[in-house]
Amino acid sequence: MCLSVPALVLRIEGDMAEVSVGGAVFRAGLQMVENVVVGDYILLHTGFAIQKLDERDAIETLELLKELNEAGNE
């Protein structure tokens, strides 16, 4: 139950959203997050969006991983 998963926001109605986790659709309460729009990714935890996932930060981590990888292959 403690698992949280990245989910794509498909539809928003009031403070509830329909989100997709790899194709499976769930309901997510948006009461704890601001400025979420369709197409955003959120962290879904026990039926609530607990955080909006930050694409720029994700890319930064991936870049760091890539850099480490390339340096490792030299």
Add this chain to the structure above:
Amino acid sequence: MKQEMNDPGVKYIEEFRDKEMVLNLSGRIRDSVTGEYSFMEVCGGHTAAIHRFGIPSLLPPAIRLVSGPGCPVCVTGVDYIDKAVAYSRLDNIIICTFGDLMKVPGTGSSLEKERAGGADVRLVLSCLDALEIAEYNPGKTVIFLAIGFETTAPGSAVTILRAREKGIRNFRVLAAHKVMPPAMKALVTGESKLDGFICPGHVAAITGSMAFEFLPGDFGLACVVTGFEPTDILLSVLMLVKQVNSGKPAVEIEYSRAVTRLGNSIAQERLSRVFEPCDAAWRGLGMIPGSGLRLRRDFEEFDAEITFPLDIALREENRSCICGRILKGLNTPVDCKLFGKSCTPESPAGACMVSAEGACNVYYRYPE
């Protein structure tokens, strides 16, 4: 395969499972070790991910990963189950629970057994679903089993606020939410010998990484707030090793796509509007000051224990179960005599075998 990759929802997952990067990180960690290291993952989600992805086999023997008390079902005392069972036996009560609690053995019964015997016990995915059930069943009282850490507790708070707003009067919670930092403090002042923590990424999404700053500050421990994919975990181990080597412990955030230093301020506000800290008993760890959450006086009308006081005797749990020592990182599941014999996920003797994030369950499903 290609089609699966394009499925909505796998973004933020696949790219953090890249095999080449995993092997590269594993090599980098091996090149960086200069001594022995012991790191604890306190989140059950990490324990599950570490074994699912075979992380221990990618680490040099000098690095030991130990599981901590981070599975909410596992740290919930057996008296909580006994209380939930007792409530389920009352007339006109609907118990709503997350699936993990169903099979957890109390001293005499479990919710699953009670349901088979006719009790109205319903599985929900969210606390809001339990509130909806209350709305549709005005003649009954719905009791939601509110367990979980900082990730789950704000959802209970939001739901209680909504119940008040909508004037729903037949909704209660049996509250046993817990918070992580005081338990981490209790662990490092106890018997466990650690060099650092793989800090719980989803708890930190709510609390912010600042919640862990006392660990390097007061105890000289390395801390990295970590995501849940293989490259997240390995990168964090590398960061921890470097912190230990440099002698400069700090709180670093590896999981920056979900975690900031300050966390989710809306969730924090809802949580503290409805709940206040209290002392709480953790299975295995005992009473830890300030580690629990109880409803504030203004919200007492939603507290099952205040509106329906129970009169049940507290009983001791199965003595052979060593969940407690496992939660402290002093033993691993294979040290337990019952492991895989009279204790399995189908017929669990202790809570750690039930939840998918419980150490015994994880070791059972992913034998080394």
